[in-house]
Amino acid sequence: MQRVTPWLTVLFIIAVCWPLHVSAHGIIAGGSKVLDVQAGSYPLRIEVIVPTGAPALLTVKVWPQRDVAGATQLILTATHQDSQATVSQQVNVPAGPRTISVFDVTVPQTGVWELRIQIQDTTQEIGVATVPITIYPNTIPPLTIPMFVAVAILALVLFSTTIWPEARPWVRTIQAHSFTASLSITVVIGLLMVWPNLRVDIPTLDTTSRPYAVTQVIPSRDAQRNVDQLQILVNDGSTGLPVDDIVLHHQALMHMVVIDPQSHTFLHIHPARTAPGRYIVDLPAMARGTYDVAIEIERVNSGSQVTHQQVEIGDDTTQALPDPSPLPATVQVGDYTVMVQTTTPARVGVPVELQVTASRDGQPVAALDYWLGMRGHLLVRNPNGAVFGHIHAVGAMNEAFQPVSAAGNQVAFVYAFPTAETYAVWVQLMIDGEIITVPVQITVMP
Ligand SMILES: [Cu+2]
Incomplete structure (x- = not known):
């Protein structure tokens, strides 16, 4: 038993000192x-x-x-x-x-x-x-304090053996055990500090998911600037308090998509936070109508959440946009010509690949920029708005402040349409810093 005790002590101290890594989640810190x-x-x-x-x-x-x-x-x-x-x-x-x-x-x-x-x-x-x-304040590296304590105990034990060489046998036993224990602890902690690969991060599960946030979209007007706006209130579903634990996801605190019932008008904008749980965004000129406003947010330690609300916005002087083209489609957006097609006919529940090709003045564009971390975004909506999908282009992400453009004028998307009906589809690309939105429609066969 006497030989076992120091080793148990060592194991206990290692267990206490082992660095637990709790995964922080996206909040704007550090x-x-x-x-x-x-x-x-x-x-x-x-x-x-x-x-x-x-x-x-x-x-x-x-x-x-x-x-x-x-x-x-x-x-x-x-x-x-x-x-x-x-x-x-x-x-x-x-x-x-x-x-x-x-x-x-x-x-x-x-x-x-x-x-x-x-x-x-x-x-x-x-x-x-x-x-x-x-x-956050500066913190000392993990294990610094246990290391100091272990070294101090080792020093005290060594010191006691030098000043008390003729000690009684039971004292010698305590000295010997203490020496073994403190030397072992010092060596182990030292190894853990200088050799980070020795440490194993213990995965922790986030079990603290937040209740749903409730969003309210309120049309308003800035009379001074003569601009229509949407105000968004975000409140906690269980307390009613303003929600201010929204984290960045896809490079924004809030993504908002505004679509009219005929799926002609499409906006993908990022409202500005003005106060806890309060956001606002300017609207461009739009034809009067009842629009579906989808809001995508993510609370800390929770998954992302999409809410929908119908709002009456727009003015009578702005014309509604024409019907989007069915696939395969060649759409002119500003200076760019964008071709959208599927490699196979779209069928319910079967992943289908949409290929998108961009050119300018008859020549393939040299590169596509990363926007919101991706080379392309695809949004799909079925006629009644119940199906609303946001799909990223196939390929790696890049969330740098000044993202690189990736050479090539093609991107692909893969999506399995869940129902057999005609979907409105918007492809969003960024070319030379300009966001291009391409509206098309795709009929999904049973
Ligand atoms: Cu967005």
Whole structure:
């Protein structure tokens, strides 16, 4: 028993000290995060480089995805949630299309900060988005404290043997066991610290999924700017409180798709967060009608969630768009010609491949850009709107702030249509920084 005790001690201490890795989930904290958002009528890509510890430099890059015509200044204001400390910086919007503005502010303390990014023209605010971030304090590497304790015990034991060489047998026994135990612990912890591959991450299951969020879409109007808008309220299904634990997914806090009942009009936009559980987005001119608004969000430690609501929006002066073309279709969108076809006829429940080819002036385009992390997005909707699918192009993701273009003018999508009816289908590509939306329809056979 005496020989077993020190080894049991060693095992116990290792078990206590073993680093448990709990998988954090997407919240804007630590490192670089990239998100797309529409502030006013300006689609922006924002990169937030969150420091660890404070005071430290917080870097925010803002990259308008089209010309910010009329805008003169960008203002970044960071406000600490508890102390209300603020730091801010303003930059003149550089002339020319799609130029990146970089903010560097020194944040004085750790904790939750609200970043407010405003776009101004000469007289007023014309767009705003707020982004919550968390700055965590610096922490020491795992096992540092157990290592110090183990080394201290080893030193004490060695010291006691030198100052007390003629000790009684039972004291010698304790010294010997303590020496073996503390030496073993020191060696094991030392190995764990210097050889990370020795550590095994114990997978943990997220069992804390959140209740559903309830969304409300409220049409509104900014009379000063003469713009129709949608306000979105996001509340917790069980408490009714504003939901502010929405995490980035596919490079945005909220994806919104607006489709009219005939599936002629299609918008895929990213409303700006203005306060906890509050979002807003500008609408372009649209024909009057009842539109289906689909909202895709993801709460921390939960899966993504899609909500739908019918809203009456639009004006009488804007014409409705024509019927989309059936496949195989060649569609002209601005300067681009996009061909969409399936490799086999679409049948219920059978994965079908849609091939998309883009050209300009009769020549294949050189490359397709990554947008929202993918080279292409496909959205499908059946006539009554019950089936709503969002499919990514086949291939690798790239969620970098300035994603590379990938050479080639083709992408493919695979989807199994669940019902035999005619689906409205939208292909979205980004070419030379411009988003191309291609409406087509596909009839699915039984
Ligand atoms: Cu989106």
